[in-house]
Amino acid sequence: MVIPMQELTSLSSARTTCIGLQEWLDASLVQPASEESLNSTSSNNNSRLRLIYIGEGKRDSDREAAIGRIPVVSKNGTPLMPCRPAKARKLLAQGKAIKKRNKIGVFYLHLQFDPHIPVTQPLAIGVDPGTKYEGFSVVGTSDTVVNIMSEAVTWVKRKVEQRRNARRARRRRNTRRRKNKKNRLTNQRRLPPSTKARWDVKLRLIKQLCTIIPIQYLVVEDIQAVTKKRHHKRWNTNFSPLEVGKWYFYSELQKLKLIVILAQGNETQQLREHFGLQKKKSKSQPIFETHCVDAWVLAAAITGANYPTTRKLYYITPLQFHRRQLHRFQFAKGGIRRRYGGTLSLGLKKGTLVKHKTYNLCYIGGNLKNRLSLHCLKTGKRLTQNTKQEDFTILTRISFRTQFLSPVNRGVFLR
Numbered sequence: 001m002v003i004p005m006q007e008l009t010s011l012s013s014a015r016t017t018c019i020g021l022q023e024w025l026d027a028s029l030v031q032p033a034s035e036e037s038l039n040s041t042s043s044n045n046n047s048r049l050r051l052i053y054i055g056e057g058k059r060d061s062d063r064e065a066a067i068g069r070i071p072v073v074s075k076n077g078t079p080l081m082p083c084r085p086a087k088a089r090k091l092l093a094q095g096k097a098i099k100k101r102n103k104i105g106v107f108y109l110h111l112q113f114d115p116h117i118p119v120t121q122p123l124a125i126g127v128d129p130g131t132k133y134e135g136f137s138v139v140g141t142s143d144t145v146v147n148i149m150s151e152a153v154t155w156v157k158r159k160v161e162q163r164r165n166a167r168r169a170r171r172r173r174n175t176r177r178r179k180n181k182k183n184r185l186t187n188q189r190r191l192p193p194s195t196k197a198r199w200d201v202k203l204r205l206i207k208q209l210c211t212i213i214p215i216q217y218l219v220v221e222d223i224q225a226v227t228k229k230r231h232h233k234r235w236n237t238n239f240s241p242l243e244v245g246k247w248y249f250y251s252e253l254q255k256l257k258l259i260v261i262l263a264q265g266n267e268t269q270q271l272r273e274h275f276g277l278q279k280k281k282s283k284s285q286p287i288f289e290t291h292c293v294d295a296w297v298l299a300a301a302i303t304g305a306n307y308p309t310t311r312k313l314y315y316i317t318p319l320q321f322h323r324r325q326l327h328r329f330q331f332a333k334g335g336i337r338r339r340y341g342g343t344l345s346l347g348l349k350k351g352t353l354v355k356h357k358t359y360n361l362c363y364i365g366g367n368l369k370n371r372l373s374l375h376c377l378k379t380g381k382r383l384t385q386n387t388k389q390e391d392f393t394i395l396t397r398i399s400f401r402t403q404f405l406s407p408v409n410r411g412v413f414l415r
Contacts, residue, residue, distance in 0.1 A: 068312060069082035069084065069144070069145040070088040072108065073109070074113075075110075077211075078118065079211065079212050080111075080120075081119055081214065096111060097109040103398060104314075106208070106209070106402075121140060122141060123145065123214060123215050124138070124303045127295055130152060131152065133290065134152055135147075135290070136148040136206075137295035139296060140305065142304075144308050147310070147311070148205065150205060150315075151316070151318065152201070153197045154198075192241055195241040196248070198245065199248060206218065210256060210258075217260075217261060219263055219299055219301070220261075221263050223265075225243045263301075268297060271301055272293065272294070279293050286315045312405065316402050318400055319363075319398070321343055322340070322341040324343075346372060348394075359374055359384065370388075374387055
């Protein structure tokens with residue numbers, strides 16, 4: 001279900017209220033399978049979201065301490081309501097939960113039992129798409145669960161062009177080859193590889209968050225490509241992947257059974273003003289005020305949170321794997337080009353998270369002869385290329401490098 005933000009909110013100069021949200025929830029929201037209210041902590045049967053008065057809750061710097069929430073899943077893997085750090089420490093001390101991290105590196109607790117009546121409350125995730133960086137924020141009725149800043153995939157177009165040039169060069173060589181086939185994708189609706197890769201990263205992040213957090217709403221800033229009439233073919237061609245990509249993104253979101261709400265750019269700006277939050281102009285800084293602030297206000301407009309309870313964030317970088325090449329493009333000594341690329345290194349998947357006895361947590365890269373190379377999780381730099389499989393323990397497979405950044409004294413971050 002994709003719903004425009006205009007149908008839910010009415011913006012005024014005095015304050016912002018979600019007019020019509022109450023009636024829309026009554027008509028569209030279905031109760032969980034157990035027929036329990038969404039907010040089971042209340043004593044009555046009022047399962048509706050309360051009206052949101054954004055102007056009444058300004059940011060309070062004194063209360064904006066490191067009050068985060070820890071995602072929790074039950075024994076059978078069902079996502080539950082996140083808990084406070086104090087509760088998480090108590091569960092770990094009693095042996096009722098174990099520490100885990102999902103595929104994108106977000107920390108969560110895995111309970112060793114299944115609650116009799118799981119309690120869920122409205123949780124929304126805000127998405128701020130960007131050209132090079134993107135923001136995600138999961139917000140509840142009062143607390144902020146998790147903030148994520150991710151780097152966008154920008155290298156696919158260059159890699160596809162490199163592959164095309166290599167293919168054409170092989171066809172011009174005086175060597176045996178098969179006859180080139182007709183392009184079977186002509187006149188067929190398909191996404192450009194660079195566009196699909198960019199939006200697929202957003203889908204993978206949202207899917208991974210939904211596995212550990214019971215998210216019900218997704219609010220995304222609807223980017224729009226302005227087309228021009230008459231003699232603007234190049235302008236319209238360059239902007240068409242944005243429109244095609246976002247509708248592919250929306251169609252895939254409906255498979256997750258989330259209520260998708262679209263917001264315009266001017267609505268995001270007005271929400272920031274009513275919350276009393278500011279956005280930094282430098283988009284590359286890994287801080288809350290660059291991209292996560294827009295994602296937070298979009299999610300808070302649905303759940304009713306008044307201020308961000310934490311500005312800590314996960315900084316995520318997608319891992320870049322090189323395609324398998326028959327040989328290196330450049331000759332080596334002796335005129336022999338060694339093999340290059342691929343996703344396997346001595347039978348192990350590249351990007352496998354391991355625990356080394358010397359370098360601790362790192363991931364597998366390439367291989368040289370009978371040795372493996374290991375890379376740093378934070379920077380991606382190679383730590384060593386002379387490691388045996390007996391020197392580390394395999395943990396899980398990852399596709400992202402993740403750093404947890406914590407604000408210290410007015411925006412200085414620890415990496």
